[in-house]
Amino acid sequence: MYKSEKLANSLKLLIQSGTWKPHEKLPSLRSQCKNSGFSLITVMNAYHELEAQGLIYSKEKSGYFVADRKTFSTTHSFDTNQKIEINSIVFHYLKSIQGDHIIPLGSAFPNSQLLYSPKLIQILAQLAKRHFSYEQTPSLPPGNIELRKLIAQRYCMQGIQADHDDIVITSGGLDALNLALQAVTQIGDYIILQQTVFYGAWQAAERLGLKVITIPDHPEDGIDLQALEHAIEKYPIKACWFMLNCHNPIGYTVKDKIKEKLAKILYQHNIYLIEDDVYGELYFENKKPLSMKYFDENNLVLHCSSFSKILGADFRIGWVYAGPYSEKIQHIQLMSTLSVNSFIQNALVEYLSHRDYDKHLKKIRASLEKNKIDFYHFLQRILDQNCKVHYFPSGYFLWIELPKELDSIDIYQSLLSKNISIAPSHLFNAHDTKAKNYLRINCSFDLTASYQEALLELSKCINHAIQLYRASK
Ligand SMILES: Cc1ncc(COP(=O)(O)O)c(C=O)c1O
Known part of the structure; x- marks a missing residue:
């Protein structure tokens, strides 16, 4: 780990533990150098890192201050990731959705019949x-x-x-x-x-x-x-x-x-x-x-x-x-x-x-479009009005936005017990906990009775999660 990362991590602890309060001024770069024994460059890099994570903000000629997280939601803050560990999440996910008994709404593979x-x-x-x-x-x-x-x-x-x-x-x-x-x-x-x-x-x-x-x-x-x-x-x-x-x-x-x-x-x-x-x-x-x-x-x-x-x-x-x-x-x-x-x-x-290759491409595009539109209209009819289905004229995925307070991993887990897979947003936002209320549906399949049933289960599951949330309030 770089020195600046070490310093950023220890300052982050002070912020997260509440030792440093929102809008409190951080030690100046020079006094931080004195306190920590690190060089000016190291301290500057550590402060930039915290700024990029939205934990602190700078004011011209005044220095750095602890961010109130709400303040930062409207400015550009970047998610930086020093240690990435997505492989094991993906591994478990891919294992859990395998098998002929699963309705593969969570799969990334297009319907092989079309190909x-x-x-x-x-x-x-x-x-x-x-x-x-x-x-x-x-x-x-x-x-x-x-x-x-x-x-x-x-x-x-x-x-x-x-x-x-x-x-x-x-x-x-x-x-x-x-x-x-x-x-x-x-x-x-x-x-x-x-x-x-x-x-x-x-x-x-x-x-x-x-x-x-x-x-x-x-x-x-x-x-x-x-x-x-x-x-x-x-x-x-x-x-x-x-x-x-x-x-x-x-x-x-x-x-x-x-x-x-x-x-x-x-x-x-x-x-x-x-x-x-x-x-x-x-x-x-x-x-x-x-x-x-x-x-x-x-x-x-x-x-x-x-x-x-x-x-x-x-x-x-x-x-x-x-x-x-x-x-x-x-x-x-x-x-x-x-x-x-x-x-x-x-x-x-x-x-x-x-x-035949170009004819094949034309044919799969037409079939995918038809299936995607069928899924889209069906979902529009059955999903709670607080859900939004994002439709774009390409590919075979629909991206569903759930009410903010829901977590798609809960929906994924409860559907898996019914042999239905979906892809929760956690797979696509490795460490961003803000975007947990989305899920991806593979709609390359014909909307047969079993796919309709699976989508109805999805809708039920979402409604249940909404009710549980409301009851807890
Ligand atoms: C966005 C994206 N890129 C790349 C790949 C990998 O492609 P391939 O299966 O040809 O290795 C996939 C596979 O699902 C994908 O979804």
């Missing part, structure tokens, strides 16, 4: 007969050259110049994201995450020993650029990990003009962006949303995506468009996941060259 492609199965069968799986060389990093060329062509279709040599094939999207983050950071570096984010980002930060700053979700823009700039001013940020298209779990897609501004901010401060675009094909509007790579003129964006959400978990092949970082990523790959399934890569080469 099934007879053409792809036919290609696999033909390849198996041709013994393609015994050709090993193309599976070594950076991966099958034909597949990389096909992926590069798809970038070009969106107006993004891509060279297949800058693309590395990976074992799924999460592998791509992890490799990309590792390539541009070192232990102890600061990174920025969206406040509500896929838990894989927290796990990656935990594994790589990174410090995480989170910026609040913006109600209209998705991402709060003002808060981002504020965070960049305060911390030496090395990289951001953002999901801007078909966001998991909330569902929004950030507008192009915001993406353009974001690219400028990243350029000004020389900050890398690890872009999670794993759901980028699951849009319902006319045009595929642009990736940040489109706005990136300075090779700061490492764009990561995967086939697992459009072809299924058995086709868990991903890629990172890494630009100049392609070679570094291959080096890391050689020390970790090494090769990517060559049989599936070969099958994807044939499938992506076939016009």
Whole structure:
């Protein structure tokens, strides 16, 4: 632990124990140096840390004061996380929702019935007969050259110049994201995450020993650029990990003009962006949303995506468009996941060259949209009026906001005893206790009688929690 973290922790105890009261003046930087024996820089860093956590505030020419937590709710305060321990929560969650007896409203996998492609199965069968799986060389990093060329062509279709040599094939999207983050950071570096984010980002930060700053979700823009700039001013940020298209779990897609501004901010401060675009094909509007790579003129964006959400978990092949970082990523790959399934890569080469692939994408988008709308209308009818269902025209998740006083972990636990899973917000806000009243529903399924029953159970459970809360008041 750094000296400044130690000092910040001991000062935090004084605040939390009430020894220092709201609005009480803290010792000046100089007298704190004298008292603690630490250097001015260490004391300043400790004070900045406490300020970022919303525990103290500064007044020009007057010094630092203990915050009344209410005062800070209207200003930008950042959640910093020195010690991340999300992996065990995620591990228990994933274990608890497995099994055919569970109605998988909490699952992150789309309905496999929708992803099934007879053409792809036919290609696999033909390849198996041709013994393609015994050709090993193309599976070594950076991966099958034909597949990389096909992926590069798809970038070009969106107006993004891509060279297949800058693309590395990976074992799924999460592998791509992890490799990309590792390539541009070192232990102890600061990174920025969206406040509500896929838990894989927290796990990656935990594994790589990174410090995480989170910026609040913006109600209209998705991402709060003002808060981002504020965070960049305060911390030496090395990289951001953002999901801007078909966001998991909330569902929004950030507008192009915001993406353009974001690219400028990243350029000004020389900050890398690890872009999670794993759901980028699951849009319902006319045009595929642009990736940040489109706005990136300075090779700061490492764009990561995967086939697992459009072809299924058995086709868990991903890629990172890494630009100049392609070679570094291959080096890391050689020390970790090494090769990517060559049989599936070969099958994807044939499938992506076939016009059935685009037809398949069109079909799953239409089915997902229909199912999502059905779930949305059903939930609107049955949920308590104090709940809000957030609908965005992409992906297969609905994000449900419960009354503030409820905790989605309670709903998760009581539904699990009825063999129904949901995803509580705790999975996506690693340490933010303020946002515990949200949950994510997977609505990629047909709204059959059993799904209707499961949603009715969810509604009952929420009503029960509301009644219990009212009775306790
Ligand atoms: C937002 C997000 N990013 C990345 C991944 C990982 O993708 P893959 O399954 O291809 O590794 C997932 C998987 O659920 C996800 O939800």
